[in-house]
Structure formats: C-alpha cells, structure tokens
Amino acid sequence: MARANSRDRELRERAAAVIPGGMYGHQSVALLPDDYPQYFERGEGAHIWDVDGQRYLDLMCAYGPNLFGYANPQIDAAFVRQLGLGDTLTGPTALMVELAEAFVALIGHADWAMFCKNGTDATTMALTTARAHTKRKTVVRAKGAYHGAAPWCVPRPTGTIQTDRAYQITYDYNDVASLEAAVAEAGDDLACIFAAPFKHDAFIDQAAPDLAYARRARELADRTEALLVVDDVRAGLRVARDCSWAKIGVQPDLSTYGKCVANGHALSVLVGSDKARAAASKIYVTGSFWYQAAPMAAAIETLGLVRDTDYLERINALGERLRDGLAERASAAGFGLRQTGPVTMPLFLFDDDPDLRKGFCFSSAMLDRGVYVHPWHNMFLCAAMTDRDIDDALNAAEGAFGELKRQAGGLPPVEKLAFLATGGSR
Amino acid sequence: MARANSRDRELRERAAAVIPGGMYGHQSVALLPDDYPQYFERGEGAHIWDVDGQRYLDLMCAYGPNLFGYANPQIDAAFVRQLGLGDTLTGPTALMVELAEAFVALIGHADWAMFCKNGTDATTMALTTARAHTKRKTVVRAKGAYHGAAPWCVPRPTGTIQTDRAYQITYDYNDVASLEAAVAEAGDDLACIFAAPFKHDAFIDQAAPDLAYARRARELADRTEALLVVDDVRAGLRVARDCSWAKIGVQPDLSTYGKCVANGHALSVLVGSDKARAAASKIYVTGSFWYQAAPMAAAIETLGLVRDTDYLERINALGERLRDGLAERASAAGFGLRQTGPVTMPLFLFDDDPDLRKGFCFSSAMLDRGVYVHPWHNMFLCAAMTDRDIDDALNAAEGAFGELKRQAGGLPPVEKLAFLATGGSR
Known part of the structure; x- marks a missing residue:
C-alpha cells in the first residue's frame, strides 16, 4: 500500500528553492527511508498527521519535547493565558x-x-x-x-x-x-x-x-x-x-x-x-x-505534572510493554533485535545490519502501519500514550517483521548510510 | 512622588536566592537607575505594567521584539490557531x-x-x-x-x-x-x-x-x-x-x-x-x-503587516515628532541633548555627562511620569504608538527636564557606571 505523498513532494520542491539543501538539522529526513514524510500538519496527544493527512502514533515525540502529549490542554491553556497578559x-x-x-x-x-x-x-x-x-x-x-x-x-x-x-x-x-x-x-x-x-x-x-x-x-x-x-x-x-x-x-x-x-x-x-x-x-x-513569560508558564505547569502525577511510572510501564512485546515478536519472526536505552527512550537495531537496510525496511513497514519509529536515533515515549497505543505499535510491528521477513533476502543497500559500514562519519 | 515597588522588591529578594546575581543578560536592571522595576506583569499595545501595577509607555519595546504592539490581536491569533494544530x-x-x-x-x-x-x-x-x-x-x-x-x-x-x-x-x-x-x-x-x-x-x-x-x-x-x-x-x-x-x-x-x-x-x-x-x-x-510552527505563523502574519501597511512611514513620523519635540524641550530647558540613530531606534545622551548622572536623573523622572526610556541603549518605536503617546512622552519630558534642572547642581555620581568615565569596560 503506497502512502499518499503528493503534498509532501510539492512542499519539498518549493523548499528546495528557498531553504539550503531543502531542509537542515535533526528534523531533516535526508538520512531516513525515502518514504518518510518531511512535513506535518498537526499533532494531538501521542499522534501526528503528515501533510497528506496520514496519522501516525509518534514514537519520536518531536525528538523529545512532547512529554505530556501534543497540544496538551492544561499546559497550553497556561501558555495562552500568559500570552494574553505578556510574553x-x-x-x-x-x-x-x-x-x-x-x-x-x-x-x-x-x-x-x-x-x-x-x-x-x-x-x-x-x-x-x-x-x-x-x-x-x-x-x-x-x-x-x-x-x-x-x-x-x-x-x-x-x-x-x-x-x-x-x-x-x-x-x-x-x-x-x-x-x-x-x-x-x-x-x-x-x-x-x-x-x-x-x-x-x-x-x-x-x-x-x-x-x-x-x-x-x-x-x-x-x-x-x-x-x-x-x-x-x-x-x-x-x-x-x-x-x-x-x-x-x-x-x-x-x-x-x-x-x-x-x-x-x-x-x-x-x-x-x-x-x-x-x-x-x-x-x-x-x-x-x-x-519570555509564556513558555515559563508552560514549564511551571509541566513541572507541576511531573511532581504531581504518576507520568514516570506510566511511561516506564508503557516502555516495558513495548520492549517486551517487540522482543517477543522479533524473536518469533526470527530476528535478532537489540533494544537499548531506558525503556522510555528506546533505540532498536537489528543484528547483522551494518548499513541498516533491515532497520530501514522495518521502519518503513511500521510507518505504513501508522507508527512513526526511527531506525537509528533513540525514540521517546510520552504520557499521552496508552496501553492501546502500545498494542497498536506491537500489532504494527508484527506486520512489519513479517514484511521484513518477506523482503529480507533482497533488501537493497542503504546508499545514504554507506558511511556506517565504512566507519566514516556523516 | 515615590512609585510603589514592594512586589518588585519581594521578587528581587526571592530571585537572589535562585538566580545567579538575581538576574542576568540584557534585561537585568543592574546598570539602570535604582528605581527601575525589574519585573513586569503585562504588556498591551505600546504599554507595559510593572508588577506593582504602574503603567508605562514603553520606549524599549522589549529591546526590539515589539514592532506591532504587545499582544497584537492579529499576530497572536495566528500564533494561537497554529498552536492548537501543532507547534x-x-x-x-x-x-x-x-x-x-x-x-x-x-x-x-x-x-x-x-x-x-x-x-x-x-x-x-x-x-x-x-x-x-x-x-x-x-x-x-x-x-x-x-x-x-x-x-x-x-x-x-x-x-x-x-x-x-x-x-x-x-x-x-x-x-x-x-x-x-x-x-x-x-x-x-x-x-x-x-x-x-x-x-x-x-x-x-x-x-x-x-x-x-x-x-x-x-x-x-x-x-x-x-x-x-x-x-x-x-x-x-x-x-x-x-x-x-x-x-x-x-x-x-x-x-x-x-x-x-x-x-x-x-x-x-x-x-x-x-x-x-x-x-x-x-x-x-x-x-x-x-x-516550531506557531512562531512561524506569527512571523508570516508580521511580514504581511510589514508588506501591506504603512507601519514604517508611521513609526518614522512618530520618531520625527519625538526627536523634534525632545530637541525643543531640551533646548528650552538649557540642556545639550544629542539624539542619534534612526528616529525609529533613538538614543539620547546629554552633553557633559560622562557617568550619565544627568541621563539617569532624566530617565528616572520620565519613569515617574509613566514613560520607560533607557539612559544608554538605543530605544525602539512600535506601530502601536500614536501621536497621543508621543505627546505623552513629550509632556513627560518637559517635566523631566524641569526636574533635572532643579537637581542638576547636586546630582550624585553614578557609581555603577564609573567604568564609563575611566574608559574601562563593563
């Protein structure tokens, strides 16, 4: 199933004209699989929508900033209230x-x-x-x-x-x-x-x-x-x-x-x-x-949630559930999957995968199934995620491991990560 | 007339415990007259309110960021709309x-x-x-x-x-x-x-x-x-x-x-x-x-106002009015006042004022009269200012020049700016 990407393509073309290299920094998808979207439309809770309308459970959480859910009503209300007073x-x-x-x-x-x-x-x-x-x-x-x-x-x-x-x-x-x-x-x-x-x-x-x-x-x-x-x-x-x-x-x-x-x-x-x-x-x-006062108002609200809620125990439990479930499914499909880092900031790498071709195939297959994962950077869990979301991720993973198994024999090399195999640097 | 400052004093004391030196950076009032407030409550259009409730016409405009008025409804609406979608x-x-x-x-x-x-x-x-x-x-x-x-x-x-x-x-x-x-x-x-x-x-x-x-x-x-x-x-x-x-x-x-x-x-x-x-x-x-998408939404709105309104002609006219009016009042009061920089980013310095004691006295007198000016950094005009605001500033200046004239003989040295007279650096 090919995901829609016409709006993303159009934006990339326009960006190529007015932004050096089309995009820069850690949110550039230049070193991600070709089918990863570059542009997004919306975020809510644990999910993001790309500019072509596809929704993903987002295991990157904006590379960290999303801890209590995108557009968290309580935090953003404090922000907007302060914005009206003075920022x-x-x-x-x-x-x-x-x-x-x-x-x-x-x-x-x-x-x-x-x-x-x-x-x-x-x-x-x-x-x-x-x-x-x-x-x-x-x-x-x-x-x-x-x-x-x-x-x-x-x-x-x-x-x-x-x-x-x-x-x-x-x-x-x-x-x-x-x-x-x-x-x-x-x-x-x-x-x-x-x-x-x-x-x-x-x-x-x-x-x-x-x-x-x-x-x-x-x-x-x-x-x-x-x-x-x-x-x-x-x-x-x-x-x-x-x-x-x-x-x-x-x-x-x-x-x-x-x-x-x-x-x-x-x-x-x-x-x-x-x-x-x-x-x-x-x-x-x-x-x-x-x-700026408004981000400080948001931070005070965020630290209040840190202090007063069980967010940490919850994201730890979600992380354990994700790690255990992935291990089980990887093993059932016959893949060696190394899961490292705190369970709330997981990174997974396949055994025998020097240029990450298995990782790329798996990540793309996850994306096709509505879950945004990263093939080589640690990911992030957030407190807006639920057991149901993790189950969605695990169901997607079951399908993605199957897809990887079907393709494993003939995976193309990942040219853009060739430097990994040769020990070079980006 | 002594301005209220009990809340400002209280915050400074609390800040001294949890912020190195109590405050840092360009918004520290350490090198401003002692009666300048450090903490503010609110901003709207061309005005700010300190934490003790006093309102000032703000000729600093947040050291530049305020071009179209604090809490500009059109710009902030675009910001908040985007914040709800994704930032x-x-x-x-x-x-x-x-x-x-x-x-x-x-x-x-x-x-x-x-x-x-x-x-x-x-x-x-x-x-x-x-x-x-x-x-x-x-x-x-x-x-x-x-x-x-x-x-x-x-x-x-x-x-x-x-x-x-x-x-x-x-x-x-x-x-x-x-x-x-x-x-x-x-x-x-x-x-x-x-x-x-x-x-x-x-x-x-x-x-x-x-x-x-x-x-x-x-x-x-x-x-x-x-x-x-x-x-x-x-x-x-x-x-x-x-x-x-x-x-x-x-x-x-x-x-x-x-x-x-x-x-x-x-x-x-x-x-x-x-x-x-x-x-x-x-x-x-x-x-x-x-x-972040929300500041970009605000910037697109801001650039739209830059392109489509006469803001630049207006702030230039306001700046001319301020400069001419100040020159007239300074001269009438017998002071040599050097006004330099673009009229939209004015800086004024008194003649024969090596440690800025005249500038400090004048600035404090302006503040007493509801106008926030800076004695040694360029100021900023914004498009939310009106002729009426400039007239307020000029009326305040008339009083402040009078105050300076009364005090001029016995102004105390500005110890915190002693480095200026000796050619040292901060």
Whole structure:
C-alpha cells in the first residue's frame, strides 16, 4: 500500500528553492527511508498527521519535547493565558522567579537556575560557567556524545575551525581508565567533565551509565576542583523526577535541561549548585527571547505534572510493554533485535545490519502501519500514550517483521548510510 | 512622588536566592537607575505594567521584539490557531516553506532563508556559512559592535577563552582606511566582513552607515571573494522593508534578523544569496525548537503587516515628532541633548555627562511620569504608538527636564557606571 505523498513532494520542491539543501538539522529526513514524510500538519496527544493527512502514533515525540502529549490542554491553556497578559516584554515576569524556585525544588543538586532557548545555549553556559569558576580551559567529554550544535560541540565541523574546539579531551563513555587518562592529560587545567546521563549516541547501542564510571567522574572532579556537568537536555524528566544521575546517587555541579521541560514550548535550563553560583553570575549570556513569560508558564505547569502525577511510572510501564512485546515478536519472526536505552527512550537495531537496510525496511513497514519509529536515533515515549497505543505499535510491528521477513533476502543497500559500514562519519 | 515597588522588591529578594546575581543578560536592571522595576506583569499595545501595577509607555519595546504592539490581536491569533494544530512536532509544517518564501520575497538580496531561535544563532550561522563557503577562517568586524552573546562575539569575556575569538580582526565602523587595513591584515584568509546596519553600540552616540564605507565593504568582499554580512537582528524592519543597507543601495551576501520578525515570538533568521547556498546547506546547525510552527505563523502574519501597511512611514513620523519635540524641550530647558540613530531606534545622551548622572536623573523622572526610556541603549518605536503617546512622552519630558534642572547642581555620581568615565569596560 503506497502512502499518499503528493503534498509532501510539492512542499519539498518549493523548499528546495528557498531553504539550503531543502531542509537542515535533526528534523531533516535526508538520512531516513525515502518514504518518510518531511512535513506535518498537526499533532494531538501521542499522534501526528503528515501533510497528506496520514496519522501516525509518534514514537519520536518531536525528538523529545512532547512529554505530556501534543497540544496538551492544561499546559497550553497556561501558555495562552500568559500570552494574553505578556510574553516577550522589557523585563521578566514573576514567573521567572517561580520557575527557578520550581527547578531548585525539583532537581536535587540545584541551588539556582538560568533560562535560555536552545539546549545548546544551556550546555554552552555550563562550559562557560565551569571555565569562569575554575579559571581553567580544558573540558573533558565523551567521544561521540552530542552536547549541541555550537561550533565547540557540533557533530559535523563544516564551517567551524579547529580553534573552536581547542582545549577539549575526549574519553570513552563508561570507561574509567579512559576517563582517568583524559583527566590526567588535562593536568592542572581541567575546568569540567561533561557526561551524558546515559550513552545516547546515534547509530549505535545505547548504554546505561556504569556506576563505577559515574562515581569516578564525581571523585575526579572533586579532587581536581573542576566541575561535573550532566547534560540532561535529551533525557531529563524521562529517567527521573530529578537529574537523571540522581537515580544512581551521583550529583553533578551543573546540569542542563531543555526539550520537554515546557512540553514543546521553547525553553532550556542550566541549573547548578552553590559552588558554581558566583561564576554563573559573572558570565555574559542572553537572548532576545530568553525571558519570555509564556513558555515559563508552560514549564511551571509541566513541572507541576511531573511532581504531581504518576507520568514516570506510566511511561516506564508503557516502555516495558513495548520492549517486551517487540522482543517477543522479533524473536518469533526470527530476528535478532537489540533494544537499548531506558525503556522510555528506546533505540532498536537489528543484528547483522551494518548499513541498516533491515532497520530501514522495518521502519518503513511500521510507518505504513501508522507508527512513526526511527531506525537509528533513540525514540521517546510520552504520557499521552496508552496501553492501546502500545498494542497498536506491537500489532504494527508484527506486520512489519513479517514484511521484513518477506523482503529480507533482497533488501537493497542503504546508499545514504554507506558511511556506517565504512566507519566514516556523516 | 515615590512609585510603589514592594512586589518588585519581594521578587528581587526571592530571585537572589535562585538566580545567579538575581538576574542576568540584557534585561537585568543592574546598570539602570535604582528605581527601575525589574519585573513586569503585562504588556498591551505600546504599554507595559510593572508588577506593582504602574503603567508605562514603553520606549524599549522589549529591546526590539515589539514592532506591532504587545499582544497584537492579529499576530497572536495566528500564533494561537497554529498552536492548537501543532507547534513543536517531529518535523516542520508547510509554514516553514511559506515563511522562507516570504523572506525571499521581502529581502532584496535573499535567495534562501534558515530559521533558528536566538539572534546569536543567526549571526553564528552566518560566520559558519562564510567559513564553509570560503574555506578560510578570518572574520573582520567592527570594534565594539554587538553581534550576540556566543563565546566568539560576547561583549564581556568572563568564562570564555582566547581561542574562542581566534581569527578575528577589528576595524572602526565607518572608517574606510581602518576597514582596508583589517582586510589587508586578513590577507588571503578573509572569510567575511561583518557590519551592523548602523553603529548601534551602547553608551555612545549612534552613527548612520557612511556610504563610502558600506560600498568599500562590498568591494573588498568581492575583490577577496569573501562574504559581506549585515547583522540586522536589532534594526531589521525598523529601517527598511528589506535589509537595512538596501536603503543605501548596498547588498550583502548574508543578513540576519530576529527580535521583531515574529513580533516577540521566538524566531530568528539567516538569509543569503545564491552564492552562499551550497555552503549553507553543508553546515550542521539545529535546535530543539527551531522548527516550531506557531512562531512561524506569527512571523508570516508580521511580514504581511510589514508588506501591506504603512507601519514604517508611521513609526518614522512618530520618531520625527519625538526627536523634534525632545530637541525643543531640551533646548528650552538649557540642556545639550544629542539624539542619534534612526528616529525609529533613538538614543539620547546629554552633553557633559560622562557617568550619565544627568541621563539617569532624566530617565528616572520620565519613569515617574509613566514613560520607560533607557539612559544608554538605543530605544525602539512600535506601530502601536500614536501621536497621543508621543505627546505623552513629550509632556513627560518637559517635566523631566524641569526636574533635572532643579537637581542638576547636586546630582550624585553614578557609581555603577564609573567604568564609563575611566574608559574601562563593563
């Protein structure tokens, strides 16, 4: 069954004329199967509709921002109410103080908060704060970890220059010896250690943080009087009602949030402990829209739902149901499927699938059956999903595994991901 | 008459506990008179209300974003309508293509557009695009010009490092010889020349672009095959219905917009000519909220008003009326008042006022009379203002000049601006 795509095609053609490359950034479908739609019309709860009217259960949740459902009535009502009063004004509203108090109450290690727009703003502010605090330069961070798209951390360096990434040393996530070696190499110039809350790199299996590694990062930061930063932009609030590392008992000095903290409204956050407060007060950071009141109203509502509902237990249960059901169906169909990451942020990869041709075939077959999955990036569950939605996903998966089985012998290579097989980079 | 400030004081105390330094960025009132409110409650049209209920005619317009009035019914209706359909989704909507088409139609030199959140995102993308296009490193930019708050361009370097600003050469705005020397120094490594549309540095008189300087910048970029960038984030749409330099007949290769392009909703833009399209398609830039549909709906509505109404002629006429009226009243009161910048983005400074004590006294007296002005940053007019509002401002000014005259003999030094008198920096 071929899905309708005439409106999507038309928009792509128009876009090719007025947007470089037709689309850019993480929501470009250039590295997804050819039949993935680029343009959408609508979102509600757990579902999205493409511009050709097809509805999907959306397991990407906007790459994270959708935690309580698209167009959540309660959150958006708070947003719209505040929009009518005032949003971008000549100064902040009282909501900025209330929201900072809410973050300090929620995040165990946080004594203060600062607000910005992009996740990258928050991670860059963390780096700047650490350098201001220590009066040192070097940042130690995990190889391949994504911390944003500024020149200092961008995954693909075209147009940036070597000096943008000066004073950086990388280590292998979860590898204590490698972390120790990086810290030793930094010597007396270590400003901070950056860590993702778990290994959530694209294209590869995800990995939970090893407790010994997380503890060692804390010890090394303490011993060198550097700061420990947990970049929770992607995972925050889907692992814990706190910094994700609170779950394993390791408290950073700085942590960053974004994506879902205002359920899709533009807001990101740097929080820190008292130790880093003076330095954070001295850095110069700002943006035209950083003090917008309406996204702050939405965030206060979102944090209220985080605090007062069982959303986390529910999305964990949904995630378990999805993982178990997929494992069962993959196995019944004779496929080795590796499911990694927290169940609320799953990634699945097929065994023996170097250029992801099985993953592409399966994902397209899921899409045909009304479920939007991603073949190489972690996905996201949201609290608007129900058991029924997961059952829909599992029924779709049963059909998709069958489809994959029928096609498995003759799958074409995935030219656009050829770099994976050769170990190259995007 | 002392204005009420108990709620503002209370919020500042609470903020001191949970926000480093109590507040940060350009909307901090730390360098404004002590009686300026930090927190606001509401905005409508040309007016804002502080948290203690006082109403002001707002000559800051949120530092630019308010072009068609706070809570503009037409623009916000488009925003809210789209919010109900979908805002941050798993991909963009058709509005992204429509908005790119609208920018290409509006900005003379533009063949394409890319969207982001902060003005700093847009200027950083311009730099990255220029480096990708030329495969060179050096940027030549005006001394003291503000192009954002990323480490490469931040006005106060605490927490950033020298290498963040590697390969930069500065020149004096409007000084052809200085520009030529900077370009010569860059040699065969020149990636781009950055220029503000006019000199709009804080604390000093503004200056229109000298035609010889602007033309020379274009020639030098052409001769060296570097790109010319006009950073129109602050001034865009308040000088022309096009890139601000279109008015003087000089077309850049790249220009940046933000602040008012969605009338206060978070959106900024890089546009470019075909020459830079391939490079722009190769840089990696993205953000969690860059493809939000609701701010794009607001921007399409805003650009419609730009195209179809006489807003620019109206704010120019209002600006002339304000400038003439202020000049008359200053002179009648015996003060030398230098009014510079486009009349829609005025800055006024008193003669013989090195630490701005006169400016502070006058600004506070304006605030007492219900008009919010800024003593050292350019202000902004908006299309929601009326002749009546300007008359209110002029009446307030008459009283404020009188107040200043009474106090002029015994004005206290402005300790917080002492750095100005000593030539230091913030």
